[in-house]
Amino acid sequence: MSRLFRLLLVMALLVTGFALPVSAQDDAPVVAVLTPYLAQPGTQFMVEAFQAAAEAKGWTVNVIDTAGDVAALNSRLQDVVTQGVDAIVINVDPQQVPALADAVAAGIPVFGMDAGSVPELVVNVTSNGYAMAAETATYVVDRLNGVGRVVMFIFPPYPPVQKRGVIAEAIFNNTPDIEIIDQVVPDVTDGGIADSRARMEAILAANPEPGSINAVWAAWDQPALGALQAIEAAGRQDEGIIIVGIDANPQAVEAIAQGGNFEASVAQDFEGIGSTTADLVERYLNGETLTQTTVYVPTTLVTRENARVE
């Protein structure tokens, strides 16, 4: 490499540095979206729907994914505050974002997109965990005509899932002829399916009479899938045991579409959460005062009729 060439390279770098045009800084609102979870499908749907809605409104959207790094998310939040964006949207547990205080101090509104509720947020848009549990629990009660023995899979250590169990239990207890025969807290370190299957196998063994178990209510899909495997492995899939889960993950939707024991789950409307967040940002930027600090986007009960395998 000749010396001249090297010199030219340095000169070229210097010239590029100063010759770049100043990038557009027009009056359209700039909104920063920060998440560490963009690799997860639910987050992706939310962010894409937000972007689509925001771009239709003529905003500049800057999506920042810190790939699981919450410390970096705090740093980037500080940066967009310094940059002076018009609004910030976060999709992360706000309790881990002390840098929110910087946004508040700078008077920049922060919106939660399935984040969690803290006073620093203008509003958080999410799904209602209580309502989701009510949908599947009432589905079970209706399908059994109010009479039957139910196994529950719950998980009290994780607050969003704990909420679901409380509601389902209340609904079953409020139905005189529904009996909760067991409340199982599966070991989730293996993902939740394998241990749930083992626990369900034990329950099936303890209740050998056909018709002695009428339904399995699971607070999320993995235990429901484990229970399904146990029932099929025991050859008891024709006893009419109804299984319901929550979240409508792809594996669950597939099982529901096949029309076996797994009959229902609940899908969160991630696109709806994204576009609703965009609408609320718009209303706030237009000067409206938002009184509701949490906005719930309706969820959909997924059954054989509407289960689509994607």
Next chain:
Amino acid sequence: MSVPQTVGVRPARKRRAFSVARWLRTFGTLIGFLIIVAIFWQQRPTTFMTVTNWLNITQQVSILGVVAFTMTVVMVVGDFDLSVGTMASLVGIIAGTLFQNEQPVAVAVVAGLLAGALGGLINGFLVSYVGISAFVTTLGTMTIFGGLALYISGGTTIFGRVIPEAFGNFGREGLVLGSITIPNLTLLALAVLVLTWFILEQTVFGRRLYAIGGNREASRLAGVRVRFLRLLAFVVSGLGAAAAGLMLASRLASANPKQGDGLMLNAIAAVFLGMTMSEEGEPHVLGTLVGVLILGVLANGLTQLNIDSYIQQILTGGIIILAVTLSSLSRRGQ
């Protein structure tokens, strides 16, 4: 100075009055850094070159800085430490777990630092006395520390009221000087920088570490306690990782079993960027500082320019390779 001149055997080079290559080699990375700063300044004239933003940047890089500065010590000896990231995560979890058991901040800090020193001792012992390569040893301990962090925490994040307010506030507050506030984390990183610089550049201990990195066998023959000093270098990086883990937990007011994992690769990148600035291609802690600042300024500036975060990653990687390429090309030109 007890190290004889034979150490770091290198044929004496004829000194040239001025050479573009030599100049580029030593200052190329620094110039690159200044160009990056100039671009951001020109693109965001009102927000980038401000005291607040630069204080933010120093706070943002403070944790990476502590890991990179102490990683420099290990790399001076010719080893490296892959376990620093998961060690930082583990120490955060240790502190968080102690908080859950109502222990005071002092206990958590001391326990965290002890864990870091112990981890460094294990690494150093395996590398230096048992003779396993640093890569394999620290790859193994990296996995062990990461597993321990997950095991102790049960995979969950420790946050909320269990974290003492004083601990969480430390990472947010700073030294108020009139209208500006110098973040505590910045001051802490500065202290580690000065200490590491002093140890490496101003003490016999530091000179010996460079001698070992230059030629391990010659150092041993010259009477340097190579094995013990290599072990100590790992203890330093373990302590640095522990300090970083505590700083991270304080900044986030929470402890997640994976929150420090990403520090390791960035720290090694920062040391390599810094090495491009040294005449002999050795790691120096002031060079590491420039490396850390390049990474921090890039993240800050590119975010302010609304550059897609995936493009940011590609640009950052490209710039690291460009810097090292320029440096090695100019060295080959000799």
